[in-house]
Structure formats: structure tokens, C-alpha cells
Amino acid sequence: MWSALVEPGDEVAGALVAACGAAAALDWVDRSLAGSTDWDLLGAGSDLAPPARARLTRALDRWAARRPRVDAAALARAGARSGAHLVVPADPHWPARLDDLGAAAPFALWVRGEPRAVRTPGVALVGARASTSYGERVAVDLAAGLVAAGLGVVSGGAYGIDAAAHRGALAGGGRTVVVLAGGVDRAYPAGNARLLEEVVRTGGAVVSEVPPGAAPTRSRFLQRNRLIAALADATVVVEAAWRSGAASTAHHAARLLRPVGAVPGPVTSAASAGCHRLVRDGVAVLVTDVAEVLDLVGPLDAGRGEEPAPAPGDGLDPVAARVLEHVPRRGALEPGELAARAGTSLAEVRGALGALELEGLVRRVGAGWAARPRGERGEG
Template sequence: MPQTGHQYDQQPQAARQTPQAHEGRQITQDRQYQRPRPDLTARLNAWHARLAAANPAADLEAGEKAGARLIIPGSPEWPTQLDQLGPGRPLGLWLHGSADLRFSCLKSVAVVGARAATSYGNHIAAEFGVGLSEAGWTVVSGGAYGVDGAAHRGALAADSPTVAVLACGADVCYPAGHDTLFAAVRDQGVVVSECPPGVHPTRARFLIRNRLIAALSRGTVVVEAALRSGALNTATHALSLNRHLAAVPGPITSGMSAGCHRLLRERKAICVTSPEEMIDLVGVIGDDLARQARAPAVPRDKLNEPTRKVLDAIPTRGGAGPASIAVAAGVSLDAALSALGGLAAAGYIERATNGWRLRKESASYRKAPDSAFLEPPSTPEPAPLDDPPSPEDADPPHEMAPATWEDYR
């Protein structure tokens, strides 16, 4: 059957392009080819100059004097998860501390965030540090001010090892104000660096260091981060390694939480609000499930449905008779009378001049005995002049509930 339609519609897309569109695409391709390429010769010369200044024997001697040790791929202490970095895998790592790096990172979570953290961020970071450590998870962070330091202190407070990944030599204390913290980390955990001893940090080394934090742990949680934060760089590395990424929400008016909110909005991170939820995310399915959060239970929750309706219909001030309460609660008069007796015996309500009202001290709904958990009467409704069903025996706090029809009027 012959094809229908205009001959122009049957032409390939490339053949239908106008001369202007074809010329624009050619210009774009030419610009791509004209992009400046890195000068490999200059880079090789720079590396050759650094290689000439390197002294591996002196680095090993300095590390040994400082108490540090060097591990390389294949060493018993080498974390095999670093192999996922591919070409970006470090050639070696300097370690200074008592903990075994590989064993410590088998179950580990990276806790990162802003240096200029708020009191909220510091509190949450310390809470995550304590909670993760008490559950047997190692906290990995960068040892900086703010969130990093709070996470390390939380882990140390729980008497668990923690891993501090530095952007300087393992023997260099940066920031200087964390000398006591790093000493505690060395005693209880381990300090990690891919820089030889004596190397001081630079901005580029901090960004390069972040890939190690993400690679050493099963997942990363960003506690607090602005839109321009190094913690977001760590989050990017975690995503590139297909590791779990989580973020803690903060006040929407806080700029220090804007980065976390953007990760959540773009669905790059999972919202977590407790260490248990983070363990649920990175842990083993079925073994590390977080407990389902439930609202606090109050004694009133144990009342059956008719009794709760009657209790809701009783006024706080003044008073109301049984008939008015039954109408307001939407139950029969006999069900209202039965519930009133049980509620009075349990101390929820009291007699007033013109009926029933709530007791003032029962605003918090004290625990009711089993006598208040009355089921609605299953027998046919009695005649109006018959005696109502009396509640089960219970000792009221002040006065006995009335038991005769006239007392309810």
C-alpha cells in the first residue's frame, strides 16, 4: 500500500534541517574541538619536580617517630572498599592510632556537615555519634570544627572507635584547637591520611580527602550543610560510589540546613532523624530495622468506643444530665448510664449540682482501672423505669458512683 503524507514528512530528520541550523551545529562542534586541552608536558614537568623533592625514606622515618604506620593495597589492614574508587584509589594511607582500620570500617557511617555548625547541628551530630557507636557502628568524619568534631566526641563518649580522615599529615594537628580531640581519637580510634608526615592542608586536599570519607563507610549522613559546603562534595562522592546518602532536615529559616534541604528536595538523599533510622538505611535487611515510632499512649486510649464518646460529651464546667450526655455522645441512654458509672468509679468525672462534669485533676487522663473498660450492653434496651446496668465494682477516689435511676436524674 503506498505511503501517504507529504514528501517532506517522509524525509530523514537530518535532511530536513535548514541551512541555518546545520551551520549552528557545525559551529558548536568546532568550539568543542577548540577547547583548550591540558598541557601534559607542563604537568609532567611539575610532577617530575615534586618527585625529585620526595624522600620516601625520610617520610617512613618521620612516620615511625610519630607513631604512624603506612599501609598499601594488599596490606592486612587495607579497607577493600577503597578499590571502588578505581583510578582515584589512594596509593597508600598513613595511619596513627590503636584501632584496626579495616575492621573498624566494616560497619561504619560517615557523619559530615558544616564547620560553622549551629547549636542544633552540633547537638544532632553528637547524638548520631553516640547512637551509632552504641549500636556497634564506627563513626567516620573529617576531624574539622563543627559537625565533624561533635560526631567524633559523641563516638568517644560511647567508648567506641572513631576514624578521623585528615587533609594533612597524620602527625599534623589541624585544626590546632582539636589537639586534645585527635589525641583521644588516636587512643581509641585511628587517624587516617594519604599525605606523608609533615604535610599541611590546602583547599584542594580537603576536597580530595572527601572521597576517602565517602568510600570508607557504608553510607553518609549530612547533618548540616549550606548550599556551598564541603559536606555536599562528600555527598557527591557517596552518590558516585552508589553508597547510601542521608540528610537531616533542619529549620527552613536556617541557611546552614539549605544544602540538606536541597538534597532532600532533589531526592538524592533519604531523610533521617535518628541514628536508628540511619542504621535502618545502611544495615542488613531484617537485622537492623528501626523501631516504628508511635505516639505516646495515654490511659484514655484503652477506653472502649462508647465510653470515649460519653467522656467527650461531658462538659468541663457546669454539668449535664445523662439524657443530654447520651444525645451529645450519640449513644443510647443505657450505654451512657453504664459508661457514666465506670467513668465516675475511675475518677474521670464527678457529680455536679445539675449533672455530671469532668474532674479538674483528670485533665491528663489518669490511668483507668479495668472497670472503666466497659463494653456497650448487648442485651435489649430495658424499659425506662427499669434499673440501669451497674458498673463493675471499683473503688472510686472520692465517692461512690450512684447506682439507682433517681440518682442519675
């Protein structure tokens, strides 16, 4: 619902959902739009700082227009029609790397294809639509080399370098992830529709944070770039003009403290000017081949294999495992809500939560429960 209500990267919405949980935050918005804003419910009580109140009030104005048109049932139908899954932070398939975006993290990802591919360690290969045959060749070679090394390739599905990167990954027999600015049911650009189908067919995925049917607007392209950076272990710019979307992806990656590489080219080629600028500015390391890109990524964490690590529910009894799937990572849910979602009794949920707490998989947050991020969990 949140992914349909607000624009990508809306940090006020992100903070609200982090504070209350997605469902309670939506209830709060609905009551506020109906005229009764309950500031106390936000936990900060009546002493919520005036600038924060002002930001929330402006955000409510933003959301008011679209709220009546957000229809959970219709979204679910659109998702089903386009063959898309909705993956939310509580889902074991949720790519934990996205959490590094903080309040700018997406509320959910719509995924066509294999959700595991989105969690696969990988490198973003991005670049200019106005690419040269040199740049495309380098993108194909790097992508094929990366999948040969067991990594995935993330890109934006655009013409030029993006398409060459996806094609190189497919040619190498690997999986690749396309991050779209519009809905996953809208192949954009249309000329790459067959490429996107091939990505889905070969075990990769086409993902978006906006719901099926959403148009790829200019601001969504810019926000999409942060997802590409956040979904990859490193970002490499193959060709980019002096100002370009690919350079913005590189800056997002740098802000996330992820490694950034840039491929040099002729100084006489405008398509390489952005890459050279990134190197001169110290944003990117100059990389010339797959080995240097792998150096950039460094040894992958032992905890991250090509396949997702064992889901947190492994080894638990079936009820506890099912309850755990519904405990949100951001925000918290009360046992009654969890029982409704997991389709179990309140008593079963309470027993399951006790067991999960002992395992270090969930923690109490006020009257509710939240999943513990992996880093916080104890061993075993």
C-alpha cells in the same frame, strides 16, 4: 612514595600504578624524567593512543618538580616520628572499600592509631564548621547511637559537626576515624589536637593519604572528602550550607553508590539549607534518628564483622603468609622482587606462590603476581 609524589586523586598516577605496579611505575617515571620514556613498558606498546600519551606527558611535567624532593628514607623517618603506619593496598589492613574509587583510590594511607578501626563498618557523619547547637546535638546523638549499634563513625576532624560526631562516638565508648587533609602529624585545626589524641588513645585512628608533614591545602580538603565517603558504608550530612564540603562528601558517596542521608532542620537556618537541597535533589534520604540511619546502611554484609575478617594468610605456612603480605592488590610484582621484600629465597617464593595460587589468593599478571580481590576468590 607515590603518596608523596602526586596530589591526592591524581587519576593518571592511579592508572599508571594499576597498570605496572607501584615500584615499576616509579621506575618508569624516573627513567622518563631522565629523558628515556619507554612507552612499550606500559603494556599498550607503541599503539598507546595519542591522548593517553599526552596525558602521561603532562603528568610527568607535574611530577618532575617534586620527584627530587621525595625521599623514601625521610618519609619513613617522618612516619616513625609521628607514630604513623603506612598501609598499602597489599596490606591485610587495607580498607577494601577504598578500591571502589578506582583510579582515584589513594596509593597508601598513613594511619595513626589502630588500623583495624579504619576497616570497621561505619557511617560518615559530616557537616558544617559553622554549625548550630541543634546540629551539634544531633551529631553527638547520632554518633553515640551508631557506636551503640556496633558501627564506627568516620568524619573529618573539623570544628562543628565533625568534632561533635567524633565526640559523640567517644562518649558512646566507640571507635572513630578522623580523615585529615594534611599529614597525620599535623593536628588541623589545632584546636582539635586533644580530640585527635583522644581518638588515637581509644582505639580509633587518624588517617591521611598525604605523608606526615604535608600541609592541608584547599585541593587536599576537597580530595579528602572522597576518602571519607569511600571509608564509610553510608554518609549522613547533619548540617550543611547551600554550598559546602559536606555536600561534596555526600556527592562522592552517591557516586560510589553508597547510601546518603541528610538531617533536616529549620528552613530558617542557613546551616540546614544544604541538607534540604540534597533531599530535594534526590541525592540524600531524609533521616531523623539512629534507626533511620541504620535503615540506610541496611544489613551489613555477613562477611564484614566489627573486626577485620580473617586475614588472607590465616592457615597458611609462615613463609607463604609472609609472601602474601607483599603481593600487591594493584599492579604485580615479579618473584625476585617479592623474595627481596619478604626476605625469603627465590625458591621459597616460587613454592609459596604456587600454594597461594591453588588457594585462589594470587593470580599471574604477565611475569608478575597480584593478590586477588576478595570477591574474586574461591571458597575455602
